[in-house]
Amino acid sequence: MFAPNWGSRLVQNWVHDWVSVRQLPQSNRGRHSKINSVLSDPTAREAIQTYLRSHKWAINPPKLEKLMKGEMLPVEAAEYCREIEHDEMPRGLKSFIEEKLLPRLHIPPETLLHGSKLVLVAHDEMVAQAHDGLRYTWVLNGEQPLRKKGVGRGLHQSDFICSTVGWLEEASGMWNGELFAKQLEEKFFPAFAAAHGPGHTAVILVDNSQGHASYASDALRASAMNLKPGGKQPRMHPGWYIRDGIKVVQSMVFPLDHHTHPNQPKGMKAILQERENMPKALRSVPVDLIRKWEHRSWRFIDAYSENLDATDALYKVKAFSSRKYKSHRRNPEQLAQAMDEI
Structure with missing residues (x-):
């Protein structure tokens, strides 16, 4: 399944290497410049070197101290050195990477400790203008045409680019965190898994944009509340306020035994009345x-x-x-x- 020209030259190079040094060249698959390991991070590399220079890998410090003082027999010392090199050091280093280093880098330990590789994925967004304004129009004699000053309908494009995956996602209107999460779940992750297969983890670099900000469905947001109870407003989790130096937990939903709005969001007016802030706020405004x-x-x-x-x-x-x-x-x-x- 090689290409006709390149495949034959590749086989010739392999034969030449085998005749010369009796070794076949290693495959560069998985060694793309955008595929990194934890050792590619200079901070991680320095932390591992510092750890290896210390004695934190020693599981049996008293026995190590006995070896350093020369209190072991030669056979016992040789056996313990072999145990340190093949057992204690790898086990201690693995524990250090799992418990200290990977949490600091915000990487799940199970991804790298099972042979997983990191694939760098760049993400960016842009807005393209459609220039779909009217080119011709009817104008009365003696009057000037009044055209819109804009450049037409805007198309928001969200793009992911890695070594083998890249596409544009178009959306009309404002791009927000919900659309970004939907694009990741429904399009990016399946395409990434199909392109790279198991054993690869995507490290997505996302630009700093307010459009990527997202809130939980029950987040306390005054901008999402209505003035009156009920209606199209979220059911927020309980809030709290300070009264006379005591923290008071306040539910954002009417109780089931309420006579008018059972199990409905309270709204801004009811929240302020319960906190007794409205009379205080009105008294703070000068009469003039x-x-x-x-x-x-x-x-x-x-x-x-x-x-x-x-x-x-x-x-x-x-x-x-x-x-x-x-x-x-x-x-x-x-x-x-x-x-x-x-």
């Missing part, structure tokens, strides 16, 4: 600030009563709420003092 926002609301009501659109209404409200300074390169003393306080 409340009055200012009340006046601003009435100015918006007056502007909309004059049938103004949103932009004109905003300009009219700013005419009352914004203060203009006409002096050149000079700020009033009152404004400077306010900025110093900030």
Whole structure:
């Protein structure tokens, strides 16, 4: 199953090596530059060298001390040295790699201790523009065409590249952590297993992106909560707050014996009322600030009563709420003092 030309030259090279040195060349399969072992890491290599230079591999320290002091018979000392070289040192080094080194590198011990090899996989993302805007349109005489300033629909592409696997995953809309995990489970891992076979572990290098951030389904996230109970909001795990120096555990779901919302998420309003933070928060707002926002609301009501659109209404409200300074390169003393306080 060799190629016609390259296969014949390969066989000739093998015959030449066998006639010359009576050895066949070793296969380079599995020695790709992107396939690393734990010894490829300089930190791991230094840790193993430091360990071997110490006496931590000795399982029987008293017996080792007796050997160092020359208190053993020659036959007994030779037998113990053979035991150290073929038993204690490999066993101690294996224990060091399993219990100390691999957890520090965040690598499961069972992957490397059974002949598994690490395959470096690079991941990257990009957004390509479709440029699918309209090229032709109908325009009335004397008017200018108004086209969108964008470059068309965006396509988010997620790409994995290793020695034998590479593809693009396209998605419309925003790429998030759920889509990234789905791509790993449904497409990447099966393709990686088919390409490399057993005994290989993928080490995926992922760029730092907020789109890869993901939360648990019951994570405490205020942005995912509704104001009222029930509805489309997650069932979060219990939270807690401090009251009078004591930690109080708070359930985020109404109990089953609740008269209106049994076993439903409470919502933001119920959570704040239970914590008694709402009255405290309202008392912390100055009265003059409340009055200012009340006046601003009435100015918006007056502007909309004059049938103004949103932009004109905003300009009219700013005419009352914004203060203009006409002096050149000079700020009033009152404004400077306010900025110093900030």
